[in-house]
Amino acid sequence: MPPYTITYFPVRGRCEATRMLLADQGQTWKEEVVTKDMWMKGDLKATCLYGQLPKFTDGDFILYQSNAILRHLGRQLGLYGKDNREAALLDIANDGVEDLRLKYGRLIYQNYDQGKDDYVKDLPNQLKPFESLLSQNQGGKAFIVGDQISFVDYNLLDLLLNHQVLAPGCLDAFPLLSAYVARLSSRPKLKAFLTSPQHTDLPINGNGKQ
Ligand code: 6SG
Numbered sequence: 001m002p003p004y005t006i007t008y009f010p011v012r013g014r015c016e017a018t019r020m021l022l023a024d025q026g027q028t029w030k031e032e033v034v035t036k037d038m039w040m041k042g043d044l045k046a047t048c049l050y051g052q053l054p055k056f057t058d059g060d061f062i063l064y065q066s067n068a069i070l071r072h073l074g075r076q077l078g079l080y081g082k083d084n085r086e087a088a089l090l091d092i093a094n095d096g097v098e099d100l101r102l103k104y105g106r107l108i109y110q111n112y113d114q115g116k117d118d119y120v121k122d123l124p125n126q127l128k129p130f131e132s133l134l135s136q137n138q139g140g141k142a143f144i145v146g147d148q149i150s151f152v153d154y155n156l157l158d159l160l161l162n163h164q165v166l167a168p169g170c171l172d173a174f175p176l177l178s179a180y181v182a183r184l185s186s187r188p189k190l191k192a193f194l195t196s197p198q199h200t201d202l203p204i205n206g207n208g209k210q
Contacts (some may be wrong), residue, residue, distance in 0.1 A: 004029035007055040009039070011206045012199070014066035014101075015054050017158040021151060023193035025077050067098060067155075074151035081146050086198065089145045093133055093163075094152045099128050101159055104166075105185045112209045120167045127163075129176045130156060140176030149184075165210050 004022065008015045010033050022029050034044060034053060038169050045051050049064045056062075056069040058076070063069050074080035074090075081087045103126070107119045134140035160181050163170050171178045185194055193199055204210045 002028040002030055003023070003059045005032055005057040006030070006138060007032040007034060007044075007057075008053050009034055009036070009206055010202060010206045012158070014200050015208060016199070016204075017151075017155040017200075018054075018056070018066065018069050018073065019199070020158060020190060020193060021073055021079065024149070024154070024187055024190040025073075025079070026097075027077075043145060048180075067094065070094070070151040070155055079149060079151045080147065086146045090150050090152045092131075093144050094155060096129055096133075097152065097155045097159055099172040104159070104162065108205045108209045109207060116166075120170070123163065123167055123170050124173060127170065127174055127177060130160075131177050134176040140180065144180075153184060157181060157210060161185075162204055165204065 004027065006015055006018065006029055008031075010158060012019075014087050036210075039053075048055055051066070054066055054069065055064055056072075058072065063072055071080070073092075081090050101111075103119070130144070133144055137143070137145060138147065143149050144156055145152065157180075160171065160177065164181070171181065185191060
């Protein structure tokens with residue numbers, strides 16, 4: 001029995017970075033898929049700390065909040081930098097990913113038709129900080145921070161892949177980010193996951209927009 005369980009809707013959403021991390025690290029996990037009908041009954045929602053999914057279990061340890069799940073696995077599996085300084089730099093990077101993920105979520109779930117053009121127009125301003133971060137670390141040839149992969153790399157990669165679906169070509173003006181996406185996506189275990197039905201058959205979001 002794998003120690004990890006992901007309880008979530010049948011979407012990539014806020015769990016795909018965790019799935020990518022686990023797959024790339026050679027871990028297995030169990031999926032408990034919660035359909036809209038199951039969720040609407042309300043009894044699972046009532047047991048969730050903030051009334052939301054994802055819920056994640058590591059053995060008998062129950063977690064909520066997608067970023068806390070990533071950070072827990074980061075600590076547990078050695079994906080949180082080599083020292084406190086790198087950990088702080090990773091926190092800076094991950095909070096930036098979260099800020100953009102929230103904007104993306106607002107567009108997808110609240111303002112897609114009206115807001116997409118402006119969102120795509122402003123996207124270079126949103127992506128530039130990540131290009132800068134990469135340029136500050138070994139000329140962009142490595143990871144977002146340091147010389148080992150971290151939980152933030154999976155989170156950023158997921159968000160960038162989603163943006164390439166929303167706005168194909170959005171990374172063309174960012175050579176380091178483009179190479180980073182290609183480099184990470186070709187890691188053997190990650191590539192196997194990203195090309196598997198477990199990933200390709202799931203919609204990115206819960207409302208059919210992407
Ligand atoms: C939605 O926002 O999938 N959780 C979501 N929605 C259901 O009752 N800060 C935390 C975190 O980082 C945010 C959690 C997140 O973990 S994720 C949740 O629980 C609720 O609030 C996006 C997603 N959406 C799928 C979905 C939501 C509405 C339509 C489709 C599920 C199916 C039907 C209703 C709920 Fe549905």
